Amino acid sequence: MSYNLKKTVVLVGMMGAGKTAVGRVLASKLNVPFLDSDAAIETAANMSIAEIFERDGELFFRGKESQVIERLLESEQCVLSTGGGAYLAENNRKMISDKGIAVWLNADIDLLWNRVKNKDTRPLLRTPEPRKTLEDIFSKRVPFYRLADLPVKTKAGFSIEQTAGKVINALKTRLDVLEETAP
Template sequence: MKGKLKKTVVLVGMMGAGKTAVGNALARLLEVPFLDSDDEIERAANMTVAEIFARDGEPFFRARESEVLSRLLAGSPCILSTGGGAFLAPDNRVVIEEKGVAVWLKADLDLLWQRVRHKTTRPLLRTADPKATLAGLFDARQPVYALAGITVESKPDYSIEDMARKVMAALSGRHDVMEME
């Protein structure tokens, strides 16, 4: 199965859902660039996301995130991984819907916890009880992620390549997003 991307595919979902890993694999399959909005923000600020959160706060970060998303979505079609909170902003959802397609990488809470529990790069999980924090974020964000145009469910036994193929299969049914060759 081979396809030509017509719009940017924006991967959304919780931290640990696999947006970066699956996005890289999907970009290789489709032979298009892979971009990560957090990487682009860090490059522009010359600081890590955690440093931006610590110095300037989450509202400042979210404003920069929206600017970067708009800029990236104005470019050529690509695979774009976003931070877990990017899709929560209504304005971000509008620009994603207008210029691309949102794909929710849906993973259950246990799988997400297994993937993020040892990471020190997650500013929102720097709390006394990071698992409870993750659970709260999960519960609050699920209804918003469900607004994505496409949902691809992750399972613990899926490899990164399995997930990339599942996303590609979901995209193949969207002729506004991908032209099958």
């Protein structure tokens, strides 16, 4: 199947939801570039997200994140993976709605915890009780993620390919975003 992507697909959701992994497969299936706002920030800063948080703080990071997302949304249609906190900012949500479509990869807390518990690359989870911290972040962020244009439920039993397929099926409900074309 071939597709014509008319708007950038912006994947939003919690850390561990699969935005990067699913985004790469989705971009391949749609035959468009895959971009990752966190990777672009790290490249520009020549340091990791964790190092930026440690050196400059979360507020500084969020400002840079907004600048990078705006720049990436100006490029050709693509699949864009964003950091877990990016969609919380009203200006980011507006930019994404104006220039793309927000797809929320909706994973439950147990799946998220299983995916992030053994990684030390999550600066927000460097606390005495990381599971509780994740639960707190989850409860604060879900109301914002619910504002996304299209929710796609992810489950532990789904492969990355299956989740990407679910995203495509959701996108196909929006003719202003995606249309199937003859191969």
